[in-house]
Every structure is written in C-alpha cells, then in structure tokens.
Amino acid sequence: MLCKYVKQKLDRYIQGDLPDPVSKKIERHVSSCQECADALSRIRKLEGIFEDSPLPPVPEGFSERLMKRVCQRRRLQESPEPPVIRIWEWFGQPNLQKAAVAAGITVGLSIGLLMGLQTSRQSYQRQTVNQVASRAGVIDAYRFDYLTEAPENSLSRVYIQMVSGGNNFEE
Amino acid sequence: MSLTDEHLMIAVGKGDMAAFEQIVIRYQQFAWRIAYRYTGNDSDAEEIAQEAFLRILDSAKDYQPSAKFSTYLYKVLANLCLDHTRKKRPQLVADFLVDQELADTPDSNLQMKERDQAVKSAVDSLPVRQRLAVILRYYENLSYAHIADAMNTSVKAVERLLARARQELEHLLKDFS
Numbered sequence: 357m358l359c360k361y362v363k364q365k366l367d368r369y370i371q372g373d374l375p376d377p378v379s380k381k382i383e384r385h386v387s388s389c390q391e392c393a394d395a396l397s398r399i400r401k402l403e404g405i406f407e408d409s410p411l412p413p414v415p416e417g418f419s420e421r422l423m424k425r426v427c428q429r430r431r432l433q434e435s436p437e438p439p440v441i442r443i444w445e446w447f448g449q450p451n452l453q454k455a456a457v458a459a460g461i462t463v464g465l466s467i468g469l470l471m472g473l474q475t476s477r478q479s480y481q482r483q484t485v486n487q488v489a490s491r492a493g494v495i496d497a498y499r500f501d502y503l504t505e506a507p508e509n510s511l512s513r514v515y516i517q518m519v520s521g522g523n524n525f526e527e
Numbered sequence: 528m529s530l531t532d533e534h535l536m537i538a539v540g541k542g543d544m545a546a547f548e549q550i551v552i553r554y555q556q557f558a559w560r561i562a563y564r565y566t567g568n569d570s571d572a573e574e575i576a577q578e579a580f581l582r583i584l585d586s587a588k589d590y591q592p593s594a595k596f597s598t599y600l601y602k603v604l605a606n607l608c609l610d611h612t613r614k615k616r617p618q619l620v621a622d623f624l625v626d627q628e629l630a631d632t633p634d635s636n637l638q639m640k641e642r643d644q645a646v647k648s649a650v651d652s653l654p655v656r657q658r659l660a661v662i663l664r665y666y667e668n669l670s671y672a673h674i675a676d677a678m679n680t681s682v683k684a685v686e687r688l689l690a691r692a693r694q695e696l697e698h699l700l701k702d703f704s
Contacts, residue, residue, distance in 0.1 A: 363690075364686055364690065365686075367664075367686075367689060367693070368670075368671055368686075371668075371670060371671075373670045373671055373672075398697060399693065402665075402693060402696060402697060402700070403665060405642070405646055405700060405703055406646065406665035406666060409643060409646060409666065410643055411560055411563060411564070412563065412569070414555050414556050414559045415559075415569060415573055418555050418559065418573065418576070418577075419548065419551045419552055419555055421573075421577070422551055422555075422577050422580055422581075423544075423548060423551070425577065425581070426544070426547070426581070426584065429581075
C-alpha cells in the first residue's frame with residue numbers, strides 16, 4: 357500500500373469510517389512504516405487539541421427574538437398592499453388616457469408652431485438684409501462707404517468693384 | 528411522548544408555529560454552536576443561526592423526511608456560513624480584550640485559555656471551506672460522507688480540504704500539539 361494513499365485515509369481510519377478490509381490494510385501498513393506511524397500520531401494529537409473546546413452559551417432571548425422576527429414577517433406578508441397607485445396603472449384609466457393623448461398632441465403642435473415661427477423670422481431677417489443690400493447697394497448695405505475713399509486701383513477699390521458687380525460706385 | 532423532528536417539521540409545513548418553536552428550542556444550541564465556531568463572534572453567529580431557522584420555515588412545505596433533520600440543518604447552516612461575508616473585527620481591540628482576559632486568569636487555567644485562543648485563531652485563519660470542514664470534522668465529529676453532504680461536495684474533496692487544513696493547523700499549533 358502506498359504511503360500517499362495511506363496518509364490520505366488516516367483521519368478516516370481514526371474515525372472508524374473505513375470499510376473493515378481497508379482499515380486492516382492500513383493498520384498493517386502503519387505498523388511497518390515509521391513515516392505513516394508518525395503521521396497517524398500527529399493526526400491524533402491534533403484531534404485531541406479540539407476536545408473540550410469552550411463555547412459561549414446561546415445568547416439569552418435567542419428564540420424569543422427569532423419568533424418575534426417570524427411574526428413581523430408574517431404581518432408584512434399578510435397586510436394588504438398599501439394604497440400606492442403605480443403610474444402605469446394610473447394612465448391605464450380610460451379618461452386619463454384620452455386627456456394624456458390630447459395634451460401630447462397639443463404640446464407637439466405648439467412646439468412645431470414655435471419652431472416654424474422662428475424659422476420664418478430668420479428668413480425674413482435674411483430677406484430684409486438682402487433687399488436693403490440690393491436697393492441701397494452694397495456700399496450702403498454693408499457700410500463700405502469708407503472704402504470709396506481708397507486710392508484708385510487699390511485692393512479696397514477692386515473689392516468694391518467686385519461686390520458691386522461692376523465699376524459702379526454709389527456715393 | 529414528544530414528537531420526532533420529522534413529525535414536527537411536517538406540522539410546520541402545515542403552518543403550525545408551535546411546532547416550529549419546538550424545533551427552534553431543540554436545535555438553537557446546535558445552530559448557534561456551528562455558527563459561532565465559524566464566525567467567531569456573537570452577533571454574526573446569531574444572525575446565521577436565526578437565518579437558518581427562517582430558511583427552514585420558508586421551505587417547510589417542501590420538506591421531505593428522507594434523512595435526519597439534523598443532516599438537513601447542517602446543510603442549511605453550511606450554506607449560510609459559506610455565504611456569510613465575515614465582518615472584520617477591529618483586531619487591536621479583540622487582541623486587547625483577549626490579552627486582558629488572559630492576564631486576569633489564574634495561572635492554572637492560563638495554559639488552557641492560551642491553547643483555546645490559539646486554536647480559535649488558527650481555525651479563523653483558514654480559508655472558508657477548510658474552516659467549515661474542520662468545524663464539521665473536529666467539533667461536530669461528522670463522518671466524511673456527512674461533511675461532503677453538508678458541503679454539497681464529494682468525499683474526495685473533503686479529504687483534500689482537511690488534509691490541507693491539518694497541514695496548516697499543525698504548523699500554527701505546533702506549540703500545543
């Protein structure tokens with residue numbers, strides 16, 4: 357019998373937890389193997405250390421506290437559900453559903469209307485500027501009049517000619 | 528004549544709270560013992576022990592007396608112990624209290640107390656599964672088959688757990704063995 361196998365079984369051997377044939381084989385091995393005999397001795401000593409180990413008593417009132425906890429749990433389980441209305445249940449009511457849909461449509465339309473107004477105002481402003489620019493000329497529209505005082509063939513004069521669409525200067 | 532544990536559990540399954548209280552009174556020491564050995568402190572031990580009874584109450588309707596009630600309770604306690612996250616005690620305070628207690632002890636009992644304290648510390652220092660296996664083997668004196676059943680593992684796995692635990696304990700407790 358291998359020592360490794362025997363050592364694995366020594367604790368169960370001490371407990372009497374092995375089948376008889378296995379116990380007998382271990383006994384024979386231990387009687388002729390010093391290493392396994394030492395291992396058996398160490399296991400027995402360790403077992404002895406745990407004997408008579410003190411233990412504090414069960415705390416007073418343990419069972420009373422437990423039964424109180426049990427009663428509290430039962431009361432919670434048996435009590436009716438609190439009158440809390442869940443939001444999705446609230447909206448499940450037919451009249452409220454209709455009101456919610458109507459409110460949603462109204463809000464949506466209002467937002468759309470506002471956005472439309474904003475866009476049209478911006479385009480009006482752009483249009484106004486363009487009209488002014490086209491009626492009054494580029495010089496007046498963009499206040500480029502100071503550029504007309506620039507010398508002939510200067511960059512500023514060339515620029516004015518370009519934006520005006522020709523050699524026309526409005527003074 | 529008092530009812531057996533199995534009869535009481537069947538009654539609990541039918542809603543008999545007096546039967547449940549009987550079970551608690553019979554096994555509170557048992558549950559407390561294992562929980563205390565595992566956690567090392569009163570409050571955690573009480574929490575685990577109480578929770579064990581609550582779980583037994585919750586599953587009483589499905590209880591089948593195919594094995595001894597104590598086997599069933601070992602299983603519930605083992606699961607709770609392994610699930611339990613050990614709260615760290617302020618080590619300095621614990622050591623101070625222990626040292627103070629040892630200082631107040633007459634010499635004749637001092638060696639015993641030191642040994643008991645060393646054993647407790649050594650077991651507490653083991654990894655959780657080894658610790659539980661040691662408690663079930665050396666304090667409860669369960670067979671390897673029962674330990675395996677309680678811990679929901681194999682006998683071979685229990686052999687390995689205890690072999691490693693013994694190696695560590697022999698080293699930690701060499702002054703006392």
